Amino acid sequence: MYQRVVLDNGVQILTEDIPHVRSLALGVWVDVGSRDEPEEMAGISHFIEHLLFKGTGKRTARQIAEALDAVGGQLNAFTTKEFTCYYARVMDEYFDLALDVLSDMVFNPLFKPEDIDRERNVILEEIKMYEDTPDELVHDVFATTIWRGHSLGRPIIGNAQIIGSLSREQVIGYYQQNYAPANLVVAVAGNINHQEAVEKLRRVFGSVRGQAAARRKIRPVPHPSVTCRQKETEQIHLCMGGPGLPLDHEQIYVLQIINTILGGGLSSRLFQEVRESRGLAYSIYSYHSSYRDTGLFCVYAGLSKNNVAQVMELVCNEIRDIQKNGITDDELRRAKDQMKGNLFLSLENVSTRMSRLAKSQLYLGKVVPPEEVVEKINQVTAEQIREVARSMLVPEDFAIASVGPWDDCAALRTAAKSVF
Numbered sequence: 115m116y117q118r119v120v121l122d123n124g125v126q127i128l129t130e131d132i133p134h135v136r137s138l139a140l141g142v143w144v145d146v147g148s149r150d151e152p153e154e155m156a157g158i159s160h161f162i163e164h165l166l167f168k169g170t171g172k173r174t175a176r177q178i179a180e181a182l183d184a185v186g187g188q189l190n191a192f193t194t195k196e197f198t199c200y201y202a203r204v205m206d207e208y209f210d211l212a213l214d215v216l217s218d219m220v221f222n223p224l225f226k227p228e229d230i231d232r233e234r235n236v237i238l239e240e241i242k243m244y245e246d247t248p249d250e251l252v253h254d255v256f257a258t259t260i261w262r263g264h265s266l267g268r269p270i271i272g273n274a275q276i277i278g279s280l281s282r283e284q285v286i287g288y289y290q291q292n293y294a295p296a297n298l299v300v301a302v303a304g305n306i307n308h309q310e311a312v313e314k315l316r317r318v319f320g321s322v323r324g325q326a327a328a329r330r331k332i333r334p335v336p337h338p339s340v341t342c343r344q345k346e347t348e349q350i351h352l353c354m355g356g357p358g359l360p361l362d363h364e365q366i367y368v369l370q371i372i373n374t375i376l377g378g379g380l381s382s383r384l385f386q387e388v389r390e391s392r393g394l395a396y397s398i399y400s401y402h403s404s405y406r407d408t409g410l411f412c413v414y415a416g417l418s419k420n421n422v423a424q425v426m427e428l429v430c431n432e433i434r435d436i437q438k439n440g441i442t443d444d445e446l447r448r449a450k451d452q453m454k455g456n457l458f459l460s461l462e463n464v465s466t467r468m469s470r471l472a473k474s475q476l477y478l479g480k481v482v483p484p485e486e487v488v489e490k491i492n493q494v495t496a497e498q499i500r501e502v503a504r505s506m507l508v509p510e511d512f513a514i515a516s517v518g519p520w521d522d523c524a525a526l527r528t529a530a531k532s533v534f
Contacts, residue, residue, distance in 0.1 A: 116481045117308050123295040125319045128471040130303040138304025139468035141201035146292040148270040149195045157272015160193040168229040170222040181215045206305040217318045248351045248517040256353035259341040260513035264334035294324035303467035333407045340514045342523035349416045350518035358402045358409025361477045367490045368502045373402045374449040383432045394421045423529035430509045437503045
């Protein structure tokens with residue numbers, strides 16, 4: 115069902131024909147994100163993402179916004195640490211329109227000085243809004259703590275000082291260096307014909323020229339330290355964790371099952387023990403993020419200051435229980451069924467299918483069929499769970515970050531020392 119074509123200029127095209135739907139999703143993925151930015155331009159990838167909506171030689175910003183709205187479609191974009199995506203979802207009959215709007219945005223931006231200044235102010239307001247959302251902010255504080263001094267640890271959005279100083283020349287230079295054919299993956303999923311779609315995409319993307327700037331990925335070194343960000347909030351927002359696994363690691367599904375059992379939902383150990391049984395937090399969960407050469411495992415809790423030490427101890431107790439005593443057959447079965455259910459339910463959305471094509475190609479160099487993912491999930495054993503938990507989840511080496519009303523960080527360091 116998945117087909118891939120590489121154009122002569124290096125642009126990769128991936129398609130998935132889903133004939134039983136009436137819609138399609140089209141995405142232009144650029145292999146550049148905040149990880150690739152020099153420190154003095156941190157946030158520029160996200161800045162450029164905003165600017166591509168501000169007008170081309172063919173359309174004003176308003177016309178870009180109205181083009182797909184007028185046919186009931188959706189147009190949006192996002193930036194991550196390792197790539198940037200521009201995407202549209204429309205009825206299948208409007209494929210040509212979606213392609214024309216997206217390609218126009220991506221390849222013909224004007225970067226007018228007044229638009230740059232106006233959007234700069236928008237992003238500065240976005241940074242302020244982000245700073246006012248401590249339950250989101252703490253995850254970036256955590257990444258900065260564990261990956262101190264590395265670009266993976268920087269916020270995608272950048273900071274006000276750098277965003278305020280970026281020049282038009284820097285924006286255009288960075289755009290020209292990275293929005294080149296070799297960095298582009300175009301993915302489309304929905305009610306399409308592969309050959310017809312490829313011919314339309316070839317006419318648009320086959321003429322793109324440019325040489326991508328050479329980049330060297332440096333794997334981050336984890337730092338098991340403690341950071342407290344002082345903010346007048348009612349709760350302490352706490353993150354604790356350590357390095358995880360890249361997406362292509364042979365044990366990735368083992369760690370994902372551990373995450374599901376530990377803190378991946380309402381039936382998880384942490385939710386049941388910390389919230390349901392003891393009432394110590396409203397929100398507690400764990401997650402695992404994968405990157406090209408590393409990963410990040412984290413437990414988050416939003417809680418009162420006087421509950422921090424007890425919750426940290428409970429988290430460590432659950433981890434050590436998995437390491438020592440393993441998991442039950444019922445836990446393993448439930449976690450596998452939960453992961454498989456989440457996978458197949460997500461595939462009922464054409465946007466998810468489109469994203470899956472592009473992400474698989476960018477991270478793995480191939481598209482992994484859902485059936486293969488299910489097979490690998492089914493192969494995970496309880497003994498593998500114990501082994502990976504012992505090797506990957508080492509509380510003594512965890513980094514800790516918090517946002518909340520701390521006078522200083524001594525209390526958190528003391529609590530961590532007593533628990534770990």
